[in-house]
Amino acid sequence: xxxxxxxxxxxTVLVVDDSVFNRALLADMMGDEFNVIEAENGKxxxxxxxxxxxxxxxxxxxxxxxxxxxxxxxxxxxxxxWIKDIPVVMVSTESDPxxxxxxxxxxxxxxxxxxxxxxxxxxxxxxxxxxxxxxRMLAGMVADEINERERDVNLMVSxxxxxxxxxxxxxxxxxxxxxxxxxxxxxxxxxxxxxxxxSADDISMISMAxxxxxxxxxxxxxxxxxxxxxxxxxxxxxMKTHAAVGAEMLENLxxxxxxxxxxxxxxxxxxHHERYDGHGYPDGLKGEDIPLSSQVVALxxxxxxxxxxxVYKPAYSHEKAVAMITGGECGVFNPLLxxxxxxxxxxxxxxxxxxxxxxxxxxxxxxTASTLVNMRKDTVTSxxxxxxxxxxxxxxxxxxxxxxxxxEFTRDPAMLVVSDYxxxxxxxxxxxxxxxxxxxxxxxxxxxGMDEVRRRMTAAVPDDPIIHFELCGVVHGETRWFSVVAxxxxxxxxxxxxxxxxxxxxxxxDQRSLMLDLQFKAWHDSLTALANHAYARKLAIxxxxxxxxxxxxxxxVDLDRFKEANDTYGHEFGxxxxxxxxxxxxASVRExxxxxxxxxxxxxVFMRCDLETDxxxxxxxxxxxxxxxxxxxxxxxxxxxxxxxxxxxDYDEMFRYADxxxxxxxxxxxxxxxxxxxxxxxxxxxxxxxxxxxxxxENLERRGGGSTR
Amino acid sequence: MTLESCYAMMGGDLEGVRGRLRSDDRVAxxxxxxxxxxxxxxxxxxxxxxxxxxxxxxxxxLKGVSRDLGFTPLFEASDTLADVxxxxxxxxxxxxxxxEQLMGDVGRAYELTIEALATINA
Numbered sequence: 038x039x040x041x042x043x044x045x046x047x048x049t050v051l052v053v054d055d056s057v058f059n060r061a062l063l064a065d066m067m068g069d070e071f072n073v074i075e076a077e078n079g080k081x082x083x084x085x086x087x088x089x090x091x092x093x094x095x096x097x098x099x100x101x102x103x104x105x106x107x108x109x110x111x112x113x114x115x116x117x118x119w120i121k122d123i124p125v126v127m128v129s130t131e132s133d134p135x136x137x138x139x140x141x142x143x144x145x146x147x148x149x150x151x152x153x154x155x156x157x158x159x160x161x162x163x164x165x166x167x168x169x170x171x172x173r174m175l176a177g178m179v180a181d182e183i184n185e186r187e188r189d190v191n192l193m194v195s196x197x198x199x200x201x202x203x204x205x206x207x208x209x210x211x212x213x214x215x216x217x218x219x220x221x222x223x224x225x226x227x228x229x230x231x232x233x234x235x236s237a238d239d240i241s242m243i244s245m246a247x248x249x250x251x252x253x254x255x256x257x258x259x260x261x262x263x264x265x266x267x268x269x270x271x272x273x274x275x276m277k278t279h280a281a282v283g284a285e286m287l288e289n290l291x292x293x294x295x296x297x298x299x300x301x302x303x304x305x306x307x308x309h310h311e312r313y314d315g316h317g318y319p320d321g322l323k324g325e326d327i328p329l330s331s332q333v334v335a336l337x338x339x340x341x342x343x344x345x346x347x348v349y350k351p352a353y354s355h356e357k358a359v360a361m362i363t364g365g366e367c368g369v370f371n372p373l374l375x376x377x378x379x380x381x382x383x384x385x386x387x388x389x390x391x392x393x394x395x396x397x398x399x400x401x402x403x404x405t406a407s408t409l410v411n412m413r414k415d416t417v418t419s420x421x422x423x424x425x426x427x428x429x430x431x432x433x434x435x436x437x438x439x440x441x442x443x444x445e446f447t448r449d450p451a452m453l454v455v456s457d458y459x460x461x462x463x464x465x466x467x468x469x470x471x472x473x474x475x476x477x478x479x480x481x482x483x484x485x486g487m488d489e490v491r492r493r494m495t496a497a498v499p500d501d502p503i504i505h506f507e508l509c510g511v512v513h514g515e516t517r518w519f520s521v522v523a524x525x526x527x528x529x530x531x532x533x534x535x536x537x538x539x540x541x542x543x544x545x546x547d548q549r550s551l552m553l554d555l556q557f558k559a560w561h562d563s564l565t566a567l568a569n570h571a572y573a574r575k576l577a578i579x580x581x582x583x584x585x586x587x588x589x590x591x592x593x594v595d596l597d598r599f600k601e602a603n604d605t606y607g608h609e610f611g612x613x614x615x616x617x618x619x620x621x622x623x624a625s626v627r628e629x630x631x632x633x634x635x636x637x638x639x640x641x642v643f644m645r646c647d648l649e650t651d652x653x654x655x656x657x658x659x660x661x662x663x664x665x666x667x668x669x670x671x672x673x674x675x676x677x678x679x680x681x682x683x684x685x686x687d688y689d690e691m692f693r694y695a696d697x698x699x700x701x702x703x704x705x706x707x708x709x710x711x712x713x714x715x716x717x718x719x720x721x722x723x724x725x726x727x728x729x730x731x732x733x734x735e736n737l738e739r740r741g742g743g744s745t746r
Numbered sequence: 747m748t749l750e751s752c753y754a755m756m757g758g759d760l761e762g763v764r765g766r767l768r769s770d771d772r773v774a775x776x777x778x779x780x781x782x783x784x785x786x787x788x789x790x791x792x793x794x795x796x797x798x799x800x801x802x803x804x805x806x807x808l809k810g811v812s813r814d815l816g817f818t819p820l821f822e823a824s825d826t827l828a829d830v831x832x833x834x835x836x837x838x839x840x841x842x843x844x845x846e847q848l849m850g851d852v853g854r855a856y857e858l859t860i861e862a863l864a865t866i867n868a
Contacts (some may be wrong), residue, residue, distance in 0.1 A: 056807045058783045062776055062814060066767075101835070103804045130810040152814040497768040 047072040048094035048166050053082040053110065054128065055102045063097055063128070066158040079105025083113055084467040086123065087445070087454045096125045097149065100136070101306045111143035113450055118471055120144035124169045126161060128153075159627060190298075191245065198248040201255055204262060211341055212248050214298035214389055218337035219330075220244040221385055225377045226333075230374070233329050243330045246301035249310045251520075252332050253283025265348045280310050281319045304328040311337045312368035332371050339367045340385075340571060344598070355386045386475040442546070444523075446472065446536040453478070458666075459542070481510045490521075497525040499533045507545070517546035532698065562634040564612060565619035573686055577643045580631075581686045589681040590652050592659065593695045594622065594684045597673045597707045599638035606670070625662040651681050656710045674700060675707040684714060751775060756862035759816035766814075774854060774866075777815060781863055786856050795848055800832035805831050805852070811824065812859070820855040827852050 039158055050067060053076045054060050063074040075094075076082040079102055086093060094115075100107035104207070107127065124146040131137075137148065146165055149158060154388060159595045163608070186266025198212040211652055223502035224242045226233060235243075254262060257279050261272050268276060283306035308331035317335075343358035355360070359382045363375065370378075378385070443460030453472035460467045469475040475485060482490070486508050486713060493504045494642040502525045509518055523540025527533035560572035568576065597620055603611040620639055621630050631643040646655065656678045665672050694713035702711040749770065753760035760773075766774050789804035805828040812821040827848040833839050 055803070056783075056785060056811065057784070058779060058811050059807070061779065065775070075792075101803055104799070110843065130813070131791050152762070152766055152816075155772075199830060387775075595754065684861045 049074060049089065049092055050162060050166075051076060051082065051085055051089075051093045051096045052106070053077075053079070053096060053102070054099040054337045056099075059128070061097065062153060063158065066153060066155045067162055068159065071162065076744050078102045079107070079110040080466065080468045080470070081112075082110050083452070086119055086469070088457070090119075090667050091122055093123055094169070095162055096123060097128050097162070098145070099128050100131060101142075107141065107559065108143060110671060111140070111145065114453070115144050116450060117447075122169075122173070124165045126165055147205060194245055194248045197252065201251050204255065205261060211345060212251070212339065214345075215250065215337045216244050216247050217389065218340060218385060219247040219333050221381070221388060222333050222337065222374070222377060223329075226329075226508070229377055230373065235329075236393045242298055243301050243333070244307075246298055246305055247334045248329065249283070249302040250285075250338060251279065251283065251308060252286060253279035253281070255286075256282045263348055267349065270662070277310070277318050280307055283307070289528050289733070294714070301330055304331050305334045307331070309338055311335065313371050314369040316368060325443035331650045332374055335642070335704045336362070336374060340378075341403055345365070355382070362557055369450045414677065442542040442726075443540070444542065444595075445537070445539050446523075448535060461543075462544075463510075481506060481512065483511075486510060494525065494535065494538065497535070501526075501529040502527065504538075507549075508542075517544060518549045519543060520545045564636050565616055567619050567640070568625070568631065569635040570633060572610075573635065573641055573643065576631055577687050580643070580645065585615070585686070586646050589643045589686070589691070590644050590645075590646045590655065591679050591691045591700045592656055593635070593677045593692070594640040594642065594663075595675045595699060596638040596640075597675055598671075602670050610670075614667050614670060614672070618672060619662070621663045621665070621672070625659045653710065653712050656712070672695075675702040676710040677711060677713070713722065749777070752777075752862045752866050753816065755865065756817060756819060756859050758789075758818050758862075759866070762813075763816035767838060771808060775868070780811070780815060780817075781860055783811065786852075789847075789852070793845075797838055799837075802831035802834045804826065817855075817859050820852070820859050823848065823855040825853040 047070070049072045049712070051074050052060050052063050052064070055077055060075045064075070067073060068286065071094075072545075073412070074085060074089075076085050082096070082098070083105070086096070092720060098110060111120070111125065114123070114125065120143075124149045125144065126149055127140050127145045128151075129136075129140075130151040141157055146168075147161060149161060195212075204631055220240060223235060223243060226470045227235050227240070246517055258278060260274055261268065287299055287303045287306060288294060289291070290619050293382060294303075295313065303329075308317075308320070308322060308327050310318065311322045311327045311331060313332070313333070315321050315323035317327075339362060343353045343361060344355060345354040361377070362370070363379055411622050440458070441456075442463060444459065445454045451471045452471070453469040454465070455465055455467060455469075457467070459465055463481060465477050466475075469693040473480055473491065479487060482733060488508065489508060495507055497504050503522070504525065505522045507518055508521050509516060511517075520543045520683065521540060522543075523538045525538045526536045528536050562569050567693075577589075577591075581587075596614070599611065599614065602614050615634075619632070619634060619640070623641065626632060626644060629645075633641045633643075635641045642659070644655075645653070656676055658678050663672065663674060677695040677697065679698065681691060681697035684694050686691045698711040700712040702709050747840075750759075765774050767776070785804050785808045789801055789808060790805060790807055791811065792798075792800035794820050804825050809824040811822060812824060827845065828844045830841055830848055
């Protein structure tokens with residue numbers, strides 16, 4: 038008899054009940070034998086199971102609870118497949134048969150009726166856990182055993198058939214390809230019709246038996262087998278005996294000839310050259326007298342022979358082979374089989390191609406393996422469980438270390454689970470049913486954030502399942518930025534449906550603030566917080582190209598006698614003057630106009646001015662507005678103005694002409710406004726400097742040294 | 747006073763509890779916890795606030811606890827009350843007049859139980 042290996046580790050029991058008293062009573066009754074964890078309601082229970090998984094050996098579940106009741110917990114456990122692996126014992130004061138029925142339907146293992154009896158509680162918990170542990174062990178052992186056996190059988194069959202191929206001088210892939218083709222065709226036949234009663238095991242067995250279809254060739258001389266040209270009539274008669282010989286070999290097996298595999302191999306060997314119209318050999322069987330297995334292998338054999346090179350023929354293309362078979366050049370096949378073949382010809386071609394490409398030349402087909410995996414999807418082996426436990430541990434460790442909030446979202450049931458770190462740092466509940474309507478989440482990311490999440494999820498497609506975006510959220514009263522990366526999950530159907538997403542949320546607020554701060558500093562003057570020249574130029578150029586039909590005006594403003602302020606009252610006072618002046622200048626223009634500090638005491642204003650026709654008037658108005666005094670120091674400025682109408686939509690040209698106009702003003706004592714006009718500025722020969730230009734340059738040098746601080 | 751006289755005073759089933767909980771120490775421990783359990787308080791407050799689903803849950807819990815502890819009169823009263831309140835769980839109509847009366851019964855049974863328990867350490 039099997040016995041469960043003694044385990045030093047205590048089993049963990051999750052007690053889910055909203056009453057403290059009940060939880061305490063049950064915990065006390067179970068005693069020291071178990072490690073008891075508690076949940077006050079269904080949501081906490083789901084969170085605990087999500088976190089600990091198979092670390093929980095049993096759930097004691099109350100039915101009547103706030104938030105999420107016992108049945109809701111069972112539904113979730115069922116949908117997530119947990120109920121298979123974690124036994125649930127329902128704790129109950131109810132005795133209504135309908136209620137008990139429903140609980141069993143949802144997968145509870147047993148009931149514990151009130152009033153609790155210590156002995157019953159203890160034994161039921163112990164027995165249920167033992168039962169599940171044993172079952173899990175057995176399932177694992179059986180699965181391991183089956184896998185090993187199957188592997189051995191596959192290996193033997195593959196060695197046998199390889200011996201035949203070796204003599205045949207074939208590629209070594211023929212047997213394998215026939216086997217895969219047989220499997221694909223049988224699967225399609227089963228999907229298409231109920232005419233043949235074939236289980237997944239039958240398909241697997243027939244496919245394996247197909248490997249033996251040519252064993253009779255071992256009795257044919259190599260001269261005939263490997264003859265490059267056409268066989269003579271006599272030679273062909275000898276060749277044809279391989280079918281009956283192979284069957285005979287199997288029939289004369291000293292043991293095992295009644296095994297299903299051997300029976301199937303017998304049929305295939307003997308009749309894989311029969312044709313549906315009775316024109317095949319060796320027995321001339323007709324129609325359904327030929328076993329389906331033989332019919333399928335016959336077709337697979339023909340297709341592979343056509344598409345492979347042989348000593349007597351080159352390899353034909355897939356298309357040509359299909360045309361020859363459907364055209365009846367290789368004999369008559371079952372119409373249903375032909376239908377399946379034609380309908381799935383491309384699929385067959387792709388599968389065989391991918392197998393030859395991947396060099397699956399070993400034993401056992403990949404196709405079989407994946408079919409088996411699918412068939413046994415419900416059987417979780419002990420090895421798988423260990424792996425899952427390991428992965429879970431790894432996952433939660435990395436989640437903890439990485440300061441990331443990891444989350445898991447499922448659509449059915451609609452539920453969001455966030456990692457522990459998320460619960461603590463975001464103040465979110467660990468489990469949120471209907472997350473898109475969850476109050477706490479809404480408080481955190483707002484309607485806008487919810488919309489963004491919804492939009493991103495809907496925009497994702499199975500081929501491009503990763504979504505990445507930034508999200509603003511309020512956490513503990515503070516607005517912070519988060520980066521969200523998630524992978525959407527899709528169903529396996531032909532038309533995949535979004536089933537959920539897994540992802541992480543990283544707080545990028547500090548990083549982002551730093552970036553923004555650096556960016557601001559790079560583009561702005563630190564004293565006045567106005568844009569600097571490089572930034573002003575960039576913005577002005579952007580504006581001009583955004584509004585190609587608009588007119589623009591540029592003002593270069595120089596604060597008169599600023600050097601005096603610095604020299605007389607000190608640099609600190611000078612700074613105050615500059616800040617004051619910057620404020621006045623900003624106040625003198627509209628909100629959208631651009632104001633920048635481009636040098637020590639030089640400022641720039643750039644405006645779109647479609648309405649104002651008289652630029653001089655506009656400039657003078659600003660000039661008047663910014664005149665005044667700051668703590669006894671007279672504020673007055675000189676202004677050079679250029680208009681895009683005159684010099685064109687070119688920032689640097691506008692700057693050059695405004696600058697030139699400014700120097701005219703400065704030259705004549707400052708405190709005034711000068712416009713660049715065609716007559717005065719544009720008439721210059723650009724290659725040689727006028728006396729005014731020379732003066733301007735001299736001025737520039739002088740100012741450059743004197744007025745910057 | 748002893749557990750015996752306490753249970754006798756309230757009409758409870760001490761032998762049943764002893765059989766299930768296996769030791770007098772354990773019985774005393776959980777009996778001692780009962781006056782601190784807030785289930786009755788939340789039954790009262792949710793009933794007064796007209797929150798019937800919550801009242802049902804509390805009555806249901808009270809019934810379970812009193813049955814475990816063998817507080818027979820309290821169990822019987824809260825059992826009947828839970829049955830009357832049960833429709834509220836799924837949003838159904840409740841016979842409020844009957845519930846009102848049963849609330850009185852449960853209240854009295856609770857008082858009796860608490861009084862009896864108070865004698866244990868006296």
